[in-house]
Amino acid sequence: MKKLFFLVFLLIFWFQLFSAEKEITVNDLDFTTGLRASYCDTKIVFSDDEIETSLIYMVLALEVDFDIVDFLSIGVIAGYNWSRFENPLSITSLPLSLEIEERANRSMVFGLNLKSEFFSSGDFSIFAKAEFIYFKLFKQEREVNLSVVSGSATIQHWFYRATLDLILKYHGFQAIVPFLGPQVNIIGGELKVTEDIEDITGEEELTHHQKNLFGMVGGILYDFGRDWQASLEVNLFSQLSITIGIFYQF
Amino acid sequence: MQKKSVFIILSFLFIFSMPFSRSTPNRYHNGIPIQSLKRECSIPNQIILKVIQEYSGKKLIPRLLLHQYGFDIKAVRRHHITDYFIVETFNDCDTENLIKNLKADPLISDVSLNYIASITVDRPNDTFFQFQYALYNYGQVYYPTQNKMGNRGSDIKALDGWDWSIGNEDVVIAILDTGVAVDHEDLINKMVPGYNFIDDSVDAYDDNGHGTFVASIAAADTNNSTGVAGVSWNCKIMPVKVFDSQGLGDYLTIASGIRFAADREVKILNLSFGGESDSFILRDACRYAYDRGCVLVAATGNDASQVLYPARYDSYCIAVGASDAYDEIADWSNYGQEVDVVAPGVDVFGAIFSPSEPGNLQLYGWGSGTSFAAPHVAGAAALLISYKSDLTNSQIMNLIKYTADDVNDFVYPGVDVYMGYGRINLNTLLGPFPLN
Numbered sequence: 001m002k003k004l005f006f007l008v009f010l011l012i013f014w015f016q017l018f019s020a021e022k023e024i025t026v027n028d029l030d031f032t033t034g035l036r037a038s039y040c041d042t043k044i045v046f047s048d049d050e051i052e053t054s055l056i057y058m059v060l061a062l063e064v065d066f067d068i069v070d071f072l073s074i075g076v077i078a079g080y081n082w083s084r085f086e087n088p089l090s091i092t093s094l095p096l097s098l099e100i101e102e103r104a105n106r107s108m109v110f111g112l113n114l115k116s117e118f119f120s121s122g123d124f125s126i127f128a129k130a131e132f133i134y135f136k137l138f139k140q141e142r143e144v145n146l147s148v149v150s151g152s153a154t155i156q157h158w159f160y161r162a163t164l165d166l167i168l169k170y171h172g173f174q175a176i177v178p179f180l181g182p183q184v185n186i187i188g189g190e191l192k193v194t195e196d197i198e199d200i201t202g203e204e205e206l207t208h209h210q211k212n213l214f215g216m217v218g219g220i221l222y223d224f225g226r227d228w229q230a231s232l233e234v235n236l237f238s239q240l241s242i243t244i245g246i247f248y249q250f
Numbered sequence: 251m252q253k254k255s256v257f258i259i260l261s262f263l264f265i266f267s268m269p270f271s272r273s274t275p276n277r278y279h280n281g282i283p284i285q286s287l288k289r290e291c292s293i294p295n296q297i298i299l300k301v302i303q304e305y306s307g308k309k310l311i312p313r314l315l316l317h318q319y320g321f322d323i324k325a326v327r328r329h330h331i332t333d334y335f336i337v338e339t340f341n342d343c344d345t346e347n348l349i350k351n352l353k354a355d356p357l358i359s360d361v362s363l364n365y366i367a368s369i370t371v372d373r374p375n376d377t378f379f380q381f382q383y384a385l386y387n388y389g390q391v392y393y394p395t396q397n398k399m400g401n402r403g404s405d406i407k408a409l410d411g412w413d414w415s416i417g418n419e420d421v422v423i424a425i426l427d428t429g430v431a432v433d434h435e436d437l438i439n440k441m442v443p444g445y446n447f448i449d450d451s452v453d454a455y456d457d458n459g460h461g462t463f464v465a466s467i468a469a470a471d472t473n474n475s476t477g478v479a480g481v482s483w484n485c486k487i488m489p490v491k492v493f494d495s496q497g498l499g500d501y502l503t504i505a506s507g508i509r510f511a512a513d514r515e516v517k518i519l520n521l522s523f524g525g526e527s528d529s530f531i532l533r534d535a536c537r538y539a540y541d542r543g544c545v546l547v548a549a550t551g552n553d554a555s556q557v558l559y560p561a562r563y564d565s566y567c568i569a570v571g572a573s574d575a576y577d578e579i580a581d582w583s584n585y586g587q588e589v590d591v592v593a594p595g596v597d598v599f600g601a602i603f604s605p606s607e608p609g610n611l612q613l614y615g616w617g618s619g620t621s622f623a624a625p626h627v628a629g630a631a632a633l634l635i636s637y638k639s640d641l642t643n644s645q646i647m648n649l650i651k652y653t654a655d656d657v658n659d660f661v662y663p664g665v666d667v668y669m670g671y672g673r674i675n676l677n678t679l680l681g682p683f684p685l686n
Binding site: 149 | 644656
């Protein structure tokens with residue numbers, strides 16, 4: 001699926017690059033910057049034993065978009081996130097099974113996106129966006145206090161989210177641009193748990209992926225002032241997420 | 251696009267409207283076909299009287315009535331909510347006859363024992379499960395003829411442990427003992443071929459009863475609406491007869507049995523016996539089995555003295571003492587630094603085989619001894635191996651110790667010579683330990 005994701009993106013990019021070759025004009029470092037906050041609740045499945053749970057995370061990030069060419073911009077994302085599993089997660093393949101409770105973990109996030117409004121007709125335009133965000137969780141060490149002996153457990157979790165949106169925008173209103181379209185949503189990651197209790201040690205690595213690949217994305221863009229834009233984006237079906245953002249165009 | 255010379259710091263207040271809600275944890279169950287049953291027994295020495303309405307306010311009436319019928323009463327009091335009379339009787343009161351008399355009296359509209367209900371829990375449907383306090387102790391009368399009750403929670407947490415493992419058929423527990431009544435109704439479906447080292451034959455039938463009782467504790471047929479529940483529901487039993495009808499066996503015969511079981515890739519050996527003497531014969535046999543990956547579970551002994559062999563071979567065996575229905579050490583359970591854990595061994599309930607009644611294969615009863623504590627641990631080891639087949643014998647033995655409850659920590663905190671690490675706990679052993 002990752003290959004398909006990148007293939008579609010490359011096709012759009014190269015098609016636009018060659019078909020509009022003569023119209024390309026590179027501007028003098030035009031860029032937009034803003035803050036965005038997201039809440040996401042997405043179903044994931046642990047591959048080994050098909051345990052299903054929800055990964056819930058919130059992201060507060062700074063995004064800077066650079067216009068590479070007229071129809072294409074690249075965005076750089078950096079920020080902070082809080083994530084947790086919806087339910088306690090049982091790791092039963094360790095010598096002593098462990099249950100990780102749903103306490104929120106914090107980490108940095110880094111990401112990139114590519115955006116292209118590559119087709120327009122009348123009040124409508126078609127917009128494509130590919131985004132990749134990497135969540136690196138902090139390493140956590142927890143105590144395992146049994147009745148007589150004690151030990152420790154270490155939890156490490158990272159994951160990524162890649163999305164590909166194909167969006168139809170309507171520009172018929174004065175300041176508001178509603179948009180709607182399909183979304184491909186890929187989530188992958190790994191949870192590594194180690195335990196060390198007296199002379200008993202164990203390590204388990206569990207990979208997980210998204211439960212639903214295809215979803216919908218919709219929302220509105222609201223232009224205000226001369227250079228400001230606010231956005232509200234909702235993702236449904238593959239995940240439930242809400243993103244609000246405010247951007248300033250330099 | 252218009253350029254700006256000054257970078258504007260953006261500020262934004264984000265209100266996350268979607269809370270991080272907590273929800274009921276999902277637990278992943280074995281899908282065991284177990285039933286919900288309600289336990290029914292009554293408060294001992296207590297009868298509830300409902301007097302006809304016109305006399306209901308007069309406390310003396312029941313007392314006078316009871317004296318009239320010739321029953322000696324400890325106390326009568328009126329229940330402040332229901333207006334019923336609570337009659338406290340003495341231990342020797344013929345309750346059945348008393349109720350019969352009272353029911354016939356025109357002043358009494360109804361009589362009842364004060365029955366006990368309990369919350370509905372998942373438990374196996376074996377006929378005598380309520381007598382097996384060792385597996386689930388909710389304060390019930392587990393020995394009715396002696397009116398013995400235990401302390402709620404003084405058990406090995408089998409119900410919780412069974413949520414995670416009820417054992418696999420390919421895990422075999424060797425019972426090195428007096429043989430097993432292989433056709434006992436609660437064992438007949440659990441046997442794999444063993445050997446008789448007393449008669450040097452393949453017929454390892456019990457001629458004493460001890461081995462049958464031990465086998466039923468470890469792995470009786472469970473949830474079959476018959477008899478008792480074994481600790482490991484689905485694991486198999488291999489009878490290895492190394493003791494004669496008097497319960498005696500020499501070290502060489504025992505060593506032969508241990509090696510026999512180890513050579514047949516049996517993972518768990520239950521050694522509910524002991525000798526006072528150390529010998530290379532027994533020690534080498536235990537090392538032989540341990541080196542082949544066996545978990546050796548041995549009883550410490552029942553004479554309140556030092557731990558017997560082979561339980562005393564600390565490097566090879568997990569030594570099991572006996573606790574009771576109050577999570578207290580049995581006063582006859584042997585002690586010493588070799589004691590690893592305890593399990594219920596006082597008045598535990600199991601399958602009985604009586605050589606004097608060889609045709610009676612539906613007998614059950616109570617027994618006491620570290621011999622009957624050990625198979626609880628052997629069953630626990632079988633459940634763990636069934637669940638996590640890649641664990642080594644050393645890991646299994648250590649996990650059983652580390653997950654035990656230090657039930658005597660108020661007098662001997664930590665590992666002690668009486669209970670070792672404590673009373674085994676199947677929930678902690680098999681279920682996930684919550685990380686805080």
